[in-house]
Amino acid sequence: MPEGHTLHRLARAHQRSFAGGVVRVSSPQGRFAEGAALVDGRVLVRSEAWGKHLLHHYESGLVVHVHLGLYGMFTESAGPPAEPVGQVRMRMIGSGKAGPLCGTDLRGPTACEVLHEPEVAGLTARLGPDPLRRDADPERAWQRIHRSARAIGALLMDQSIIAGVGNVYRAEVLFRHDISPHRQGKSLSRTEWDALWLDLVELMKVGVRRGVMHVVRPEHDHGAPSYTADRPRTYVYRRAGEPCRLCGATVVHAVMASRNLFWCPACQPH
Template sequence: MPEGHTLHRLALLHRERFVGAAVRVSSPQGRFAEGAALIDGRVLTGSEAHGKHLLHHYESGVTVHIHLGLYGKFYDSALPMAAPVGQVRMRMIGAGERGESGFGTDLRGPNACEILTPPEVEALTDRLGADPLRADADPEQPLRRIRRSRRPIGALLMDQAVIAGVGNVYRAEVLFRHGISPYRPGSGVSAEEWGAIWADLVELMPVGVATGLMHVVRPEHDHGEPSYAPDRPRTYVYRRAGAACRVCGATVVHAVLEGRNLFWCPNCQPG
């Protein structure tokens, strides 16, 4: 599932390409046909992300809420766009559809693509924790929940009601970078440790927005065994079960925590 930086990157791209002008919106698949009819030809006034949720705000006051889930993806195209291919939930076409300028995008396979009213948007964002990529985020909000909980910090970091936008990669890597076992209870994480984790996320995640890639390994450790995939930067522990830790040489281990794969170094992250 895409992590928060992917949604913020999309929000930025859509601000640049679509916001401030009327957009043509359709649903070739048909599942978003009623929603598309409400916004087709309307001015898109804003595009933002909160955690793993993308929000398109229209002049009429309604918002399109998109959650990509495991399989959702936007497929961008210069104009004119070709005929839709596959199950396109939503097609957006910006200014210049009759000329060589302008852009369009097809959304396929999202978990959610729906119209929300302002109260529904407020209810959605109220359910989400602080997002390290948002300027209005309050790191004290997740700290209060973490310090009251006996759940493992590795689980709390994945709970979108505690902190929004962190997924499996950032979870594994930020805990490694701070030497914290993913099984340590939230109540055992000090305010100072949480402050360092938050500051690290605030520094790391914008790099993902800018580059589209999660760069998490410090320069002095960015060598040796290649990444788990050819098109990904190196990681410390994520998807490296059985390999040698890049820092201490111990064997990286794997487990499943609350249904999600977990990776850590038992030597660098004791407890």
């Protein structure tokens, strides 16, 4: 599932391509036809992301809400897109602020729906602070974490506590701070939490700028290759059974709250 930086990159791209201009919205596959008709021909005021949610705000006050889920993706095109290929849930064509004509197709999302502003407010109220948003308040997350007996590895993945963090950022930020994913939230000190939050902010900003997650510090970015050819190296994510890049201990794997978990038992003792 795409992590928060991917949604923020999409929001920025759609802001540049469509905001300030009339957008033609359609649903070639038909599943979003009624929603598309409500916003078709309207001016897109702004595009924003909150965690793993993408929000397109139209001048009518209606908002298109997209959650990509496991399989959703946008494909962009310069100029009018060609005939739809595959199951295109939503197609957008426009030229924000008299720029060049652009198009984008959305396929396979978990959610693609039209909401009213009160519904959007309800959605965002259920989400925790997003490290990539300027209005994020890390204190909200801390107040829940330092009272919780749940494992910090589970708390970081709870979108109602922190919005946008996924499996990779969870595994890597805990390794970078020598924190076992099995420690209870209430065992963390305020100093540890503040350091975790600031690191998440910086790592996710890098993800927005570069389009991929760079989590290994430059002095450690050597040796064994990444878990896949088109991704930068990680410390522990998807490296179960391999030696830790720092201490040589074997990286281990478990399942926590139905998600794969990776850590170094030597660098991150419980």
